[in-house]
Every structure is written in C-alpha cells, then in structure tokens.
Amino acid sequence: MATIRLTNVQKSYGDHPPVIRRVNLDIAQHEFCVFLGPSGCGKSTLLRMIAGLEDLSEGELHIGGRFMNDVPAAGRGVAMVFQSYALFPHMTVFDNMAFGLKIAKQPKDVIDRKVREAARILQLDSFLDRFPKALSGGQRQRVAIGRAIVREPGVFLFDEPLSNLDAALRGQTRVEIARLHQRFANASVVYVTHDQVEAMTLADRIVLLHEGADTERFGSIAQTGAPLDLYHHPKSRFVAGFIGSPRMNFVDAVVDSIGAGRVTVTLAKSGERLVAYVDGQHLQRGQPVTLGVRPEHLCLDVEGQAIQCVTVLSERLGEHSYIHADHAAGTLVAKAPGDTLVGSGERIRVHVPPSACHVFDADGIALRRSPLEPERAAA
Numbered sequence: 001m002a003t004i005r006l007t008n009v010q011k012s013y014g015d016h017p018p019v020i021r022r023v024n025l026d027i028a029q030h031e032f033c034v035f036l037g038p039s040g041c042g043k044s045t046l047l048r049m050i051a052g053l054e055d056l057s058e059g060e061l062h063i064g065g066r067f068m069n070d071v072p073a074a075g076r077g078v079a080m081v082f083q084s085y086a087l088f089p090h091m092t093v094f095d096n097m098a099f100g101l102k103i104a105k106q107p108k109d110v111i112d113r114k115v116r117e118a119a120r121i122l123q124l125d126s127f128l129d130r131f132p133k134a135l136s137g138g139q140r141q142r143v144a145i146g147r148a149i150v151r152e153p154g155v156f157l158f159d160e161p162l163s164n165l166d167a168a169l170r171g172q173t174r175v176e177i178a179r180l181h182q183r184f185a186n187a188s189v190v191y192v193t194h195d196q197v198e199a200m201t202l203a204d205r206i207v208l209l210h211e212g213a214d215t216e217r218f219g220s221i222a223q224t225g226a227p228l229d230l231y232h233h234p235k236s237r238f239v240a241g242f243i244g245s246p247r248m249n250f251v252d253a254v255v256d257s258i259g260a261g262r263v264t265v266t267l268a269k270s271g272e273r274l275v276a277y278v279d280g281q282h283l284q285r286g287q288p289v290t291l292g293v294r295p296e297h298l299c300l301d302v303e304g305q306a307i308q309c310v311t312v313l314s315e316r317l318g319e320h321s322y323i324h325a326d327h328a329a330g331t332l333v334a335k336a337p338g339d340t341l342v343g344s345g346e347r348i349r350v351h352v353p354p355s356a357c358h359v360f361d362a363d364g365i366a367l368r369r370s371p372l373e374p375e376r377a378a379a
Helices: 043-051 093-103 108-121 137-149 167-183 196-202 227-232 237-242 374-378
Strands: 004-011 020-027 032-036 058-063 078-081 155-159 188-193 205-209 221-225 249-259 262-267 273-276 288-293 306-316 320-327 330-337 347-351 358-360
Touching: 004 043, 020 043, 020 221, 032 043, 032 196, 043 058, 043 078, 043 155, 043 188, 078 137, 093 108, 093 137, 108 137, 137 167, 167 196, 188 196, 196 227, 205 227, 221 227, 221 237, 237 288, 237 358, 249 330, 262 288, 320 347
Parallel strands: 032 188, 032 205, 078 155, 155 188
Antiparallel strands: 004 020, 004 058, 205 221, 249 262, 249 288, 262 273, 288 358, 306 320, 306 347, 320 330
C-alpha cells in the first residue's frame, strides 16, 4: 500500500518561525493530492519532507504504514519529478531513464523492458537514442517522468513539473500526467503547484496552504477537500480569493438585517442593499462584513437585485468575455458571453444572485451558505 500519513509535522530553520506548522494529513492509496498555494507558502518544503530531502523538526511521517522519519530518501519507495528536468546531457533518453535501474543493479533485460514500456506510455519510442539537447521542453519533462515510472514507486512526487513549459505544452502534459495516474492502480501522487487551474483539473483532493504574508498561519493548511468543495464552499476569504480565475470580487459591507437562511447587507460605499443566502445567526446588525461574488456568477441586464457600474474594459476571449467595471467599491469583473458588446464608459446594471453571494466576517471566516433558497427550504 502507498498511503501517506503526516502527524503534527513541523519544520523550522534555527530560531526562525516554522515554515511548516502542525500539518496533519492522510493521503490515501491511489489518491492524486495537490499541494496548492502562493509562492513561499511552504508547499515544496512539505513535499521534500515526504521525499526525505528535508528532515522533520517535529512530528511523524508514515508511508505505507512504515515510520519514515529516519529512513533515507533512497529507502522510502518514492520517485520525484523536479521543476528542472535534471537530465544527464551526455546520456541518451534511454540511458537517462535507465540510470536508476542500473544503479540498483537490475538485470539488463528487465531494464530494457521497463524503459521501453515507459517510453511507449509517454510516446518517447522514437526518441530513445537522442540526447536531451535534441528534445523540446515537453519531451524532456516526459523523460524525467519516465525515469520515475521505471522505478515503479509507491508514491510519485511532482514539484511544479510544468512551470517551465509554454501554455500549450502545459495543457498537453497535464493530460498525460492524469492518464499516467489512471494506469498505476496502487501508486499515490503528491503534486505541488501554485497554479490553481492545474490543481482543479488534476486533483482528487487539494491541500491549500496559507500564504507567507500571514505570519501566524504561515505553513499551515487553510483548507483541504475536493476541488469543487473549495470552489463552492471556501472556509475563508483567503481560500475564496485563491481558488477561481479570475479571482472572486470582494466588496466591503455592513449587516442590515438577518433572517432565516438569509442576510441583507448594505454596501459600504454605494449604499446599495443586497441579499445573500447565508446563515447569519451569529451576526449583529451594523457589523462589518465582506461580500464576495465570483465573476462567472455576475450577469448583465438580468432581472433581480443588481448594482450600478460603469464599464472600463472588455476582454474578448472568443467563447466568453470579461467585463471590468467601476463601482463605488472598486473595479469588479463579470463574465459574459463572448458576443457581448459593451463600450467603455457605458453604464450597466449587474445582477448579483443571492444564492451566489458569499459573506465573510471581520476575521475573514466564511458564513455557511444556505443549501436552498430560504423560500424553498421553508416549503
């Protein structure tokens, strides 16, 4: 079994504050777990601790039920793919992929079979005699992945493997990694990225780490769950702002009234009143809050509660457009159909669905959203 268990794991360097803070996490067999977060949040450090490239300052690490704190990297049954390809320039593709097996003194026929099978899976059959300098960036990354595959590890560790690729290659390689995961029924995958699109498309579960600027929470887990759980039910303003592209719109507001499964707020700078379907039982009238709405949930010229804005810019991307509009609270972004024609400086009415509104208290903690519209829930 290739399960991973982290228990009260912490990492410190000297007298400095911890860069990994009390992490408790279980990663199941065959699970694709993504460590996500902004640069400097400690996600690569956490991955390197699992790999054995960094020591644990505190806590315990188990892989496959085996205590691993003092086990060297070579004995942990893991294979790591780095952001840099780390290929030997004087070796062919075949020799690069076979290097680890040769060091382990595997029989030549076994090495040949494993390398050629991995090359077939990665569509590298015709490149086995080439040197890395004759390969594209995507092909080099596939060689690095192939070098990990031939070892048949229980755990694959990926440290931002797509960062050096262009947009088209990132999409293609992302699909290849997902397919590889399906092929290996028993292997778990831990994947580090700062790109939330990669996380949303690849992960069975996302582990989002707090940003480095938050010194009290730096290196701790902000939220863990399935991608759509974090998207629809963020626990904090940080999670809501990090998951989703473009990021969620945030507007300062104060509580106007509280009802069953709903809260009415008044926007701080415009005085407009909006209803949000959230549980506001612990709120009080006049309390400052933050209203959050994703761009894809804002609509133009639709009946219902709305706010008045003035357009600044339309980003036309073909299938859809992003409308940037000035509001008293700041610039908001709304997603619209690609053929939407809105001129700069034009006054528009932006519909804000109550069911799509998130509300965060003064500490940035999200209020629980109502599962149904209050009227339907009471029926």
